[in-house]
Amino acid sequence: MAGTQSKSSGGRSKGPSKAAGALKNVPKTVEFTKEEELKAYREMLMIRRFEEKAGQLYGMGLIGGFCHLYIGQEAVVVGMEMAKEQGDQMITSYRDHGHMLACGMDPNGVMAELTGRQGGLSKGKGGSMHMFSKEKEFYGGHGIVGAQVALGTGLAFANRYKENGKVSMAFFGDGAANQGQVYESFNMAKLWDLPVIYVIENNKYGMGTSIERASSTTDLSQRGASFGIPGVQVDGMDVRAVKAATDYAMKWCREGNGPYILEMITYRYRGHSMSDPAKYRSKDEVQKMRSEHDPIEQVRARLLEQSWASEEDLKAIDKEVRAVVAASAEFAQTDPEPDASELYTDIIL
Ligand SMILES: Cc1ncc(C[n+]2csc(CCOP(=O)(O)OP(=O)(O)O)c2C)c(N)n1
Ligand SMILES: [Mg+2]
Numbered sequence: 001m002a003g004t005q006s007k008s009s010g011g012r013s014k015g016p017s018k019a020a021g022a023l024k025n026v027p028k029t030v031e032f033t034k035e036e037e038l039k040a041y042r043e044m045l046m047i048r049r050f051e052e053k054a055g056q057l058y059g060m061g062l063i064g065g066f067c068h069l070y071i072g073q074e075a076v077v078v079g080m081e082m083a084k085e086q087g088d089q090m091i092t093s094y095r096d097h098g099h100m101l102a103c104g105m106d107p108n109g110v111m112a113e114l115t116g117r118q119g120g121l122s123k124g125k126g127g128s129m130h131m132f133s134k135e136k137e138f139y140g141g142h143g144i145v146g147a148q149v150a151l152g153t154g155l156a157f158a159n160r161y162k163e164n165g166k167v168s169m170a171f172f173g174d175g176a177a178n179q180g181q182v183y184e185s186f187n188m189a190k191l192w193d194l195p196v197i198y199v200i201e202n203n204k205y206g207m208g209t210s211i212e213r214a215s216s217t218t219d220l221s222q223r224g225a226s227f228g229i230p231g232v233q234v235d236g237m238d239v240r241a242v243k244a245a246t247d248y249a250m251k252w253c254r255e256g257n258g259p260y261i262l263e264m265i266t267y268r269y270r271g272h273s274m275s276d277p278a279k280y281r282s283k284d285e286v287q288k289m290r291s292e293h294d295p296i297e298q299v300r301a302r303l304l305e306q307s308w309a310s311e312e313d314l315k316a317i318d319k320e321v322r323a324v325v326a327a328s329a330e331f332a333q334t335d336p337e338p339d340a341s342e343l344y345t346d347i348i349l
Contacts, residue, residue, distance in 0.1 A: 023230055023232060025248070026232050026244075026245060026248050027244040027245070027247075027248060028235075028241060028244065029235075029238065029240045029241045029244050030240050030243055030244040030247070031240070032239075032240055032243075032302075034306070034308040036082065036243075037299055037302060037303050037306075037308060038303070038308070038309065038317075039082070040075075040078055040079070040082065040239045040299050041296065041299045041300060041303060041309075041314070041317065042317055042321065043074075043078045043081070043101075043102060044074035044075060044078050044239065044295055044296045044299065045296055045317065045318060045321050046101055046107075046321050046324065046325070047070060047071075047074045047077070047078070047097070047098040047101050047102065048071060048074060048296060049318075049321050049322055049325045050097060050101060050107060050110070050111070050325050050328070051069045051070055051071045051097060051098070051270075052071070053111070053325045053326075053328070053329050054067060054069065054097065054111065054114055055067075055069055055270070055274065056329075057111075057114065057115065057329060057332065057333075058114075058274045059274075062115050062332075062333065063114045063115055063116075063128070063274075064116060064127070065127045065128060065129075066094065066127075066128060066129060066143075066273050066274075066275075067114065067128045067273060067274045068093075068094050068095040068096075068128065068129075068272065068273045068274075069095075069097070069268070069270045069274070070095050070096075070097055070098035070099075070268070071268065071269045071270050072203070072266065072267045072268045072269035072270070072289070072290075072294075072295075073095075073098065073201060073203060073236070073264075073266045073267070073268055074098060074295050074296065075236060075237055075238060075239040075242055075266070075295035076171075076199070076201055076236045076242055076264045076266055077090075077098045077099050077102045077171075078098075078102055078239055078242075079239040079240070079241070079242025079243040079246060080102075080169060080199065080242060080243075080246045081102040081103065082239075082243050082246075083242075083243050083246035083247045083250055084167070084169070084246070084250070085166075085167075085250075087137060087164070087166045088137065088166050088167045088168065088169065088250075089137040089138070089139055089152075089155050089159075089166065089167075089168040089169065090103060090137065090138050090139070090168075090169050090171065091138075091139040091140060091142070091148045091151055091152040091155065091168065091169070091170050091171070092140070092141070092142070092148055092170075092171035092172070093129075093142055093143075093145065093148060093171065093172060093173060093176065094128065094129035094141070094142065094143045095173075095201075095268075096128075096129065096131065096140070096141045097110060097114075097128070099138065099171065100121075100131055100133070100136075100138055100141075103133065103136040103137070103138045104136050105121065105131070105133050105136050105138060106121070107324055107325065107327075107328040108327065108328045108331040108332070109121040109131075110131065110328070111328035111329055111331065111332035112124065112328075112331055112332040112335050113126060113127060113128070113131055114127065114128050114332065115332040115333065115335075116337060116338075117331075117332060117335035117336065117337060117338070118335060118336055118337065118338040118339070118342075119331065119335040120332075120335075121133065123338055123342060123346070124337060124338045124342075125338060125342060125346065126141070129141055129142070129143040130142075130143070139151065139152075139155060145172075145173075145175060145176045145179060146172060146176040146179030146180075146181050146182055147181070148170055148171070148172060149170050149172050149176065149179070149181060149182045149185045149198070150181045150184070150185045151170075152168050152169070152170025152185075152196055152198075153168075153170065153185040153188060153189050153194060153196055155168035155170075155196070156168040156189065156194035156195050156196035156259070157188075157192065157194055159194075159195050160192065160193075160194050160195060165254060166195070167195045167196065167197060167250055167253045167254060168195065168196045168197070169196070169197045169199055170185075170196055170197070170198055170199065171199040171201055172198070172199070172200060172201070173200070173201055173202070173203065173206060174200065174201075174202040174203065174204065174205070174206055174211045174214075174215070174220060175205075175206020175207070175209070175214060176206070177200050177202075177215070177220050177223060178214065178215060182198075182223075183223075183227075186198070186223075186224050186227045186229055186259070187227055189227075189229070189258065189259040190224070190227045190228050190229050190258050190259055192258075193256060193257065193258035193259075194258060194259055195253035195254065195256075195258075195259075196253065196259045196260075197246070197249045197250070197253060197259070197260050197261075197262060198224070198229075198231075198259060198260070198261045198262070199262050199264060200220045200221070200223075200261065200262070200263045200264065201236065201264050201266055202220055202236070202263055202264060202265055202266060203266050203267050203268040204267060205268070205272070205280070205281070207272045207276070208272065208276070208278075208279075208280040209280075210280070210281075219233065219263075220233075220261075220263045221233045221261055221262070221263035223261065224259070224261045228258075229258070229259050229260065229261055230252075230260060230261065231260065231261025231262065231263060232245060232261075232262060232263070233263045233265055234262055234263065234264050234265065235265060236264030236265050236266035237265070237266060237267070237289075237293040237294070237295045237298070238295065238298060239295055239298075239299060242264065245262050246262065249262055267286075267289045267293070269286055269289070269290060300314060
């Protein structure tokens with residue numbers, strides 16, 4: 001009905017007027033304490049070093065199938081992890097190693113899954129795109145573009161039904177933002193005011209296609225407008241900006257206001273997957289992003305400037321992180337492959 005701004009549904013008001021109000025007070029950034037800066041630095045570095053090692057193992061022919069690296073996008077998942085509460089859930093696409101490490105999943109188990117070993121988190125039978133942890137509330141790992149958006153909405157439906165106060169975070173890309181099921185999900189999420197944050201990781205490309213070539217509108221934060229879902233664009237290369245916006249969105253969801261969209265403006269430094277030579281963009285474009293906006297370098301510079309860490313302290317953190325990653329690579333190469341009997345387990349016939 002044209003002109004209808006609200007409708008009756010369980011007594012809650014709905015529609016654009018409330019959504020507009022939600023945009024006014026979103027903080028652009030937040031100051032971090034020394035401990036927070038150090039935590040962000042270590043966690044982002046862990047993802048960076050892990051992904052570099054995964055890339056090496058792939059180059060050595062030790063990883064079969066697809067492998068999509070998260071290098072460049074680390075601030076998104078680390079900033080969100082820092083804002084989440086125990087029990088909040090994450091679900092994402094195939095570009096998932098960073099999310100798993102940020103959730104606290106075992107690096108050995110992740111790396112061994114990449115190499116298809118029995119100690120992998122899916123017993124070596126899922127690979128890079130298919131890992132899960134009920135304990136850490138990580139629900140995958142999905143290879144079908146956009147599939148996790150509907151599933152993440154379902155997680156939020158369960159939270160609402162159980163009234164457990166938890167929020168689900170459904171991550172998806174700029175390319176996935178054009179999928180039909182995203183909008184079916186948006187409709188239901190707002191209709192029932194589900195506690196879900198839709199996190200659009202806009203890294204400017206879907207495989208080899210730039211967002212400008214693929215999308216009729218490029219401000220993805222506004223994609224929920226016709227459903228009455230508010231959204232903001234966030235500097236996804238700045239971990240503090242990510243944390244600030246997520247704190248806001250979390251509060252919005254927990255207070256029963258329904259879904260929220262955070263469009264994280266980010267960039268992936270590597271190709272879409274390990275088999276992509278990335279000929280669709282210039283080396284200068286990547287280099288400019290790395291030298292001017294790198295999420296880890298930003299934290300490093302602030303730590304040094306504030307004298308919260310010395311060059312030696314930061315080197316020690318790097319050494320410690322490299323040791324964890326080296327141990328995971330060792331495990332991933334020495335752990336046995338799954339027994340042949342595993343062919344008949346964990347399957348539905
Ligand atoms: C339904 C479906 N269509 C197409 C593909 C092939 N595909 C895999 S990744 C991808 C691009 C997705 O880009 P985006 O959502 O921006 O995520 P990013 O890879 O940049 O993280 C496509 C088209 C797929 N896996 N599933
Ligand atoms: Mg993309």
